[in-house]
Structure formats: C-alpha cells, structure tokens
Amino acid sequence: MFKDIVLAVTPSEVCEHAADKAFGFAQRFESNLTIVHVTGMEQGWGQMEWLEPSGETARIQKNIEEFYSEKLKGMPNYDIKVVAGIPHNEILRIARQANADLIIMGPHTREHKEKRSKMWGMAGSTLERVSQRARCPVMIVTREAPYGEQRITRLLATSDFSKQAECAVAYGGQLCRHYNAGLTVLHVLEDTHGAADTKLAAEVKGRLQCSCESALRGINNVCYECLEGKPAMEILKFARMRDVDLILMAHHSKEEDPEEAFLGSAVVQVALNSACPTMSVNRHFDLRCGMMYDQSGSVAPVSSKGETTV
Missing domain, CATH: 3.40.50.620 (HUPs)
Incomplete structure (x- = not known):
C-alpha cells in the first residue's frame, strides 16, 4: 500500500x-x-x-x-x-x-x-x-509502537463534513480494507454550550452515514459517533477509551487563510498528545485524490497517488 x-x-x-x-x-x-x-x-x-x-x-x-x-x-x-x-x-x-x-x-x-x-x-x-x-x-508518531508487523485493527477517522474530510474518510476505508480493520467515523459538535441532545446526535450520525456510505461500501465493521466539546480533547479521549491504533484527520479543512490554519491546528494538538499515530490528509492531497467514479457510478477508492484501486 x-x-x-x-x-x-x-x-x-x-x-x-x-x-x-x-x-x-x-x-x-x-x-x-x-x-x-x-x-x-x-x-x-x-x-x-x-x-x-x-x-x-x-x-x-x-x-x-x-x-x-x-x-x-x-x-x-x-x-x-x-x-x-x-x-x-x-x-x-x-x-x-x-x-x-x-x-x-x-x-x-x-x-x-x-x-x-x-x-x-x-x-x-x-x-x-x-x-x-x-x-x-x-x-x-510521538509514542512507542510495537516494532515489526504493523497491525491496525481499530481505526478512527474524524469528519467535519468538508470535502477534505470526505477524502480522509475514504482513505481510512482503504486502510480498513487492507488490514480488515474496524472503522469509527467521528464528528464533534462545537459551541453547543451543553445544548446538544440525543436527537441532534442521532441526526449527525445519520448524516455521517449518508455522506460516507459510498466511500465505505463493502466495509462491514463501520460505526458512526457524535460527541460534544472541543474537537482535539474529544478525539483524544475517544481514541484512548477505544484503544484506537490510528487516528486519521483532515488537516485545516475549514481555514481559508493558510497562516491562520497554523494557529493551534486540531491535527497537531491530537498528534502530539495521542498514544497512537495520527495520519493527516490535507487539501493538496484532496486535489490528487478527488472522488473518482467507477462505471457503476459509485465512488471508487483511490490511492495516495491518485490511482483508482478497483
């Protein structure tokens, strides 16, 4: 791979x-x-x-x-x-x-x-x-990991519903297929001031499933989660509680100004405090990756070099 x-x-x-x-x-x-x-x-x-x-x-x-x-x-x-x-x-x-x-x-x-x-x-x-x-x-990678065989059994991909996040989740799907791993797609609700309820969380999970369905087709062990709070903190807590092997994130997916994106990015906050490796996918990779379609009209997984893998 x-x-x-x-x-x-x-x-x-x-x-x-x-x-x-x-x-x-x-x-x-x-x-x-x-x-x-x-x-x-x-x-x-x-x-x-x-x-x-x-x-x-x-x-x-x-x-x-x-x-x-x-x-x-x-x-x-x-x-x-x-x-x-x-x-x-x-x-x-x-x-x-x-x-x-x-x-x-x-x-x-x-x-x-x-x-x-x-x-x-x-x-x-x-x-x-x-x-x-x-x-x-x-x-x-900032923490010790087992040397030798690189097994990934539990993967966490975060999504803010941006195009970059869609590409990151699709790439996470490729890793899951290769390792026969389980995948959790997580969205963190910000600025709700404790107002988020069970109904809203269910709606977000449904939206996640709808947006990721094509890219993750054929992967059996997929679940969707919605949490409330500061993204980096919630991602770190979730990854620790679920004993995640790899965190996959879209880098600076919402910032238009590249210099502003440097200020405390969630990716680096997570990466330097996570017990497992963090993989970042950015807008430049998104341009190479794109969402390429096969003859049936469904989304075809693509490699990190922009090549279809079906």
Whole structure:
C-alpha cells in the first residue's frame, strides 16, 4: 500500500518511535524508504554553503546510517539524504521528488514536543507546515509502537463534513480494507454550550452515514459517533477509551487563510498528545485524490497517488 515512504528525522531517541514505524511499514510493504535529515540552520545561513564541500553532510549521513544500522539490516531499498535548508521546504521537496505516498515524522526535538503539548497556540512548526502542504498523507508518531508487523485493527477517522474530510474518510476505508480493520467515523459538535441532545446526535450520525456510505461500501465493521466539546480533547479521549491504533484527520479543512490554519491546528494538538499515530490528509492531497467514479457510478477508492484501486 505504501511503496515510497519518506522518513524525516533527527538521529536521536526523540524521533525513534517515528523511525520504528517507518522501518516497519517499509518492511511490510517492501517500500522504497528515503530517510531525510535537514541540517544547516543551527550553523546559520552564512555557513550553509560550505556544509557539502567540507564533507559535513557526508559525515552526518554516515552518523545516521550507523545510528539506524541494526534496523536497516535486510532493507535493500533505502536512501539517506542530508540536505541544508529550511526543514519543511526540504522535506516537501524530497517527498515530491520521490513521489512519496507517505511521510512519517516525529516531534524532532524534545523541547518542541514539551512546549507544543502545553502551548497549543504555538504556530509555524515543521510538523504543521509539512502536514498542511504535503501531497500525500503525513503520519505523526510521538509514542512507542510495537516494532515489526504493523497491525491496525481499530481505526478512527474524524469528519467535519468538508470535502477534505470526505477524502480522509475514504482513505481510512482503504486502510480498513487492507488490514480488515474496524472503522469509527467521528464528528464533534462545537459551541453547543451543553445544548446538544440525543436527537441532534442521532441526526449527525445519520448524516455521517449518508455522506460516507459510498466511500465505505463493502466495509462491514463501520460505526458512526457524535460527541460534544472541543474537537482535539474529544478525539483524544475517544481514541484512548477505544484503544484506537490510528487516528486519521483532515488537516485545516475549514481555514481559508493558510497562516491562520497554523494557529493551534486540531491535527497537531491530537498528534502530539495521542498514544497512537495520527495520519493527516490535507487539501493538496484532496486535489490528487478527488472522488473518482467507477462505471457503476459509485465512488471508487483511490490511492495516495491518485490511482483508482478497483
């Protein structure tokens, strides 16, 4: 399912959980794995021009290969790229060059992870910028997950009834078909001030089922839920209570202004506080994914590279 994976890391324990997930997927799907490390910013723009001629990037590349040497054994299709520049720009550029169908990232620095979990309003992180602009799904992994076989048995997809959310749910359906997993589609009612009732929740569930029916056709284990409250908090609580293996969300689905979308996005709030990985699908992926129809007129599932899978 994932043939070309980009893993964006710093060679440290902070990104080790993301690295384990990427190695596990690459082994399971026999994927081409590109390991990316962006350097140069700590040395300053004035010194970036000598990083490659001086052999500094080659030294860092060797360090990364040694750091992951045990996990890279028996994995023939991998490449390590060390580049200088602005992290999110370089990660996105390399992902485009590799025609990646999945980007996997960790929090990158312990300080950032701690601050981000406390200050959800902090804007402009590499995670946010990559997950907003990538042309493929972005998986954010911050907690330890079992190494080796990557099983997904319980998947949670969130929906706000936007086109991006429809694409995210459809992609969640593909994962469910591949893993024979169960899927919950969740909508969170905001700003009800406690006024939401059972009738309204039932109406929302019915609307969810109607909007997702075509994309999820043939999946037996699907349920629809409606909760009330702050989206990130309710998603995190639900995922923890149901022991979810993966959360799938549409990134910035309601924001028209890209800069405003950076401010405390629900995707990053969930990703950096979730016990399981979070996968983000954005508007750029939606343009590639679309809703493609088969000859019978029903929605045909599509891959992360825009190819029909029926």
